Ligand SMILES: CC(C)=CCC/C(C)=C/CC/C(C)=C/CC/C(C)=C/COP(=O)(O)OP(=O)(O)O
Ligand SMILES: O=P(O)(O)OC[C@@H](O)CO
């Protein structure tokens with residue numbers, strides 16, 4: 001079962017729209033997803049991408065029935081839904097796939113193997129596609145929720161070799177995607193230089209996210225070689241950012 005992975009790798013530019021159940025109520029997400037579906041060709045044109053997908057997740061997930069929320073989203077759109085879990089609790093059979101994240105920029109065993117073990121049965125029983133993903137948290141120049149929750153130190157964006165070596169190790173360990181993350185709301189997104197340097201050595205498709213707020217910023221990550229670019233905060237703050 002590689003449907004979603006094939007979908008991502010079959011085109012050059014996928015825009016990932018991150019929706020966080022903690023930040024959108026049932027009503028809101030339903031209206032948002034319907035508007036997205038209706039306007040998807042316009043969004044694709046506007047951002048000059050080949051397709052859009054939805055990512056669902058958050059660093060924290062308090063007071064939300066994650067499964068119910070994801071089912072609700074499923075009922076409102078036919079767009080692909082990919083889980084982007086902050087913990088083993090963020091699993092739902094209503095999604096199409098899950099990024100099975102390994103936080104390899106950090107040295108916290110809970111996020112290298114603990115969460116993955118805790119989620120294993122649940123993911124298998126959900127019968128969704130599993131996409132092993134190396135997750136690298138880079139310094140976005142403000143303390144990110146991921147750094148706080150995972151209790152790990154982001155990698156410096158100055159030490160390009162260390163980032164490239166880590167991404168390459170992620171590939172050799174069998175990961176099918178590399179996610180370069182500057183953190184939600186980053187002041188300094190992942191630089192084009194890092195994306196290019198990773199691209200030169202690593203032939204695993206790369207996702208880039210964190211702090212991207214303009215069409216131009218998104219384009220520059222694709223031009224640097226990203227296969228998917230993820231936007232969350234810009235849309236959360238202003239739902240009309242997408243022009244829908
Ligand atoms: C394999 C499974 C089921 C879980 C893996 C769990 C791991 C290793 C997670 C990596 C570390 C982590 C906490 C990632 C969070 C990823 C995520 C959903 C980010 C989006 O949330 P943000 O937008 O950064 O934060 P806020 O929710 O605070 O806005
Ligand atoms: O919220 P933003 O800054 O768009 O970041 C998206 C995502 O990469 C965070 O995990």
Ligand SMILES: [Mg+2]
Pocket residue numbers: 020184185232233
């Ligand atoms: Mg966020």
